[in-house]
Amino acid sequence: MIVGILKEIKIAEKRVSMTPAGVISMISNGHDVFVEKAAGEGAGYPDAEYVAAGATILDTPAEIYQKSDMVMHVKEPQPSEYDMIREGQIVFTYLHLAADEQQTHALIKSKSVSIAYETIEKANGSLPLLVPMSEVAGRMATQEAAKYIEMPQGGMGILLGGVTGVAPGTVVVIGGGVVGINAAKMACGLGAKVYVLDTNLERLAYLDDVMPANCFPVMSNPTVLRDLVKEADVVIGAVLVAGAKAPKLLTRDMLKEMKKGSVIVDVAIDQGGCFETSRPTTHDDPTYEVDGVIHYCVANMPGAVAKTSARALTNATLPYAIEIANKGWKKAMQENKEIKLGANVVQGEITYKAVADAFDLPYTPIDKFL
Numbered sequence: 001m002i003v004g005i006l007k008e009i010k011i012a013e014k015r016v017s018m019t020p021a022g023v024i025s026m027i028s029n030g031h032d033v034f035v036e037k038a039a040g041e042g043a044g045y046p047d048a049e050y051v052a053a054g055a056t057i058l059d060t061p062a063e064i065y066q067k068s069d070m071v072m073h074v075k076e077p078q079p080s081e082y083d084m085i086r087e088g089q090i091v092f093t094y095l096h097l098a099a100d101e102q103q104t105h106a107l108i109k110s111k112s113v114s115i116a117y118e119t120i121e122k123a124n125g126s127l128p129l130l131v132p133m134s135e136v137a138g139r140m141a142t143q144e145a146a147k148y149i150e151m152p153q154g155g156m157g158i159l160l161g162g163v164t165g166v167a168p169g170t171v172v173v174i175g176g177g178v179v180g181i182n183a184a185k186m187a188c189g190l191g192a193k194v195y196v197l198d199t200n201l202e203r204l205a206y207l208d209d210v211m212p213a214n215c216f217p218v219m220s221n222p223t224v225l226r227d228l229v230k231e232a233d234v235v236i237g238a239v240l241v242a243g244a245k246a247p248k249l250l251t252r253d254m255l256k257e258m259k260k261g262s263v264i265v266d267v268a269i270d271q272g273g274c275f276e277t278s279r280p281t282t283h284d285d286p287t288y289e290v291d292g293v294i295h296y297c298v299a300n301m302p303g304a305v306a307k308t309s310a311r312a313l314t315n316a317t318l319p320y321a322i323e324i325a326n327k328g329w330k331k332a333m334q335e336n337k338e339i340k341l342g343a344n345v346v347q348g349e350i351t352y353k354a355v356a357d358a359f360d361l362p363y364t365p366i367d368k369f370l
Helices: 020-028 047-053 061-067 079-084 101-110 131-148 178-190 201-210 222-231 252-256 267-271 301-327 329-335 353-359
Strands: 002-005 032-036 056-058 070-072 090-093 113-116 170-174 193-198 215-219 234-237 263-266 287-290 293-296 343-346
Touching: 002 061, 020 032, 020 047, 020 301, 032 047, 032 061, 047 056, 056 061, 061 079, 070 301, 079 101, 090 301, 101 343, 101 353, 131 178, 131 234, 131 263, 131 267, 131 293, 131 301, 170 178, 170 222, 178 193, 178 234, 193 201, 193 222, 201 215, 215 222, 222 252, 234 267, 263 267, 301 329
Parallel strands: 002 032, 002 070, 032 056, 070 090, 090 113, 170 193, 170 234, 193 215, 234 263, 263 293
Antiparallel strands: 113 343, 287 293
16 A cells, blocks of 8 residues: 655644654555655654655655555645545544534545544543543643743733742643543642542542542532632643534633633644633634633644654554555454544545534444445
8 A cells, every 4th residue: 555644734733644663664564655745854854764764755745645545644634635635545644523514525525535543442432543642732731821821921920839838729620531631640740739520430530549639530510610610720621522522611601700811721622622712723823812811722732742742643543554554444444443433434425423413414334335
């Protein structure tokens, strides 16, 4: 199979979907790899390293799409790429279609085989290709909140960890999954008072066992959330429903009761956001203010730490990419249910129910094609 590695073109996105080490592994399995010129430079991988690994460098995305059986991205295809996607071509990347109707219709029109990193799911319900970027995004969420709560950034001007004789700041993390626990670890490490909200008692019991004494796992409900956000200096939204739109948990009414100069970070913004007042922002213009509360809603947070992110992402995606390349997408899905669950749009039909439901469009079970 010919595998094409595209350069990311989303604003301020520096990650790359495969490192040179990944190229070596793909080639050792008998496949050819084409890499778009300068695709890895932002993550610290010049073209020469890809050539040394055995890849062929192509100048344009059009060439990559034209010549590749499977194309790989980090972020979703952008509008300028829609017409380049060929019928039957495998598109393997983060798609987040439930929050992107335009892209959904474009992939339907292309009749490609679009496999989403974020809906590949293990038998235990974990999402292996979301985990590495969720770890990065969770840790970054606290890091960014600590920055934007400083007065020069428009925040109220507190140090999350406090100092001797001065109480620490309060951080509320909504969601105790991978993003949430990583955000909470960072906040606890800074010395903040941290609440982690979740609706799963088993998860709360686990958090109670593994988190430090300044972390307080709490059963979530609207009343508890309303009370805690009044106290919060920082609120981090870390809620995910696999492949579907995120629920709006922090409402505008709750926001009005928050402290002026507090910060909210919506890590769920790729899936539409879990705060009612959230809208996507970029690394170039990351924040805006509503009712005196600073909103940080960057849709590709890990792109700011591309060197770390590219390595972590390749570690996770490469085994699946190799399996798809070795077997072809049909056999890979027949033999690996995890990959089967990644099928979002196949040959003009939506094959992931949450995406169909998001836009009230017809749903076709993937088994029709297998």
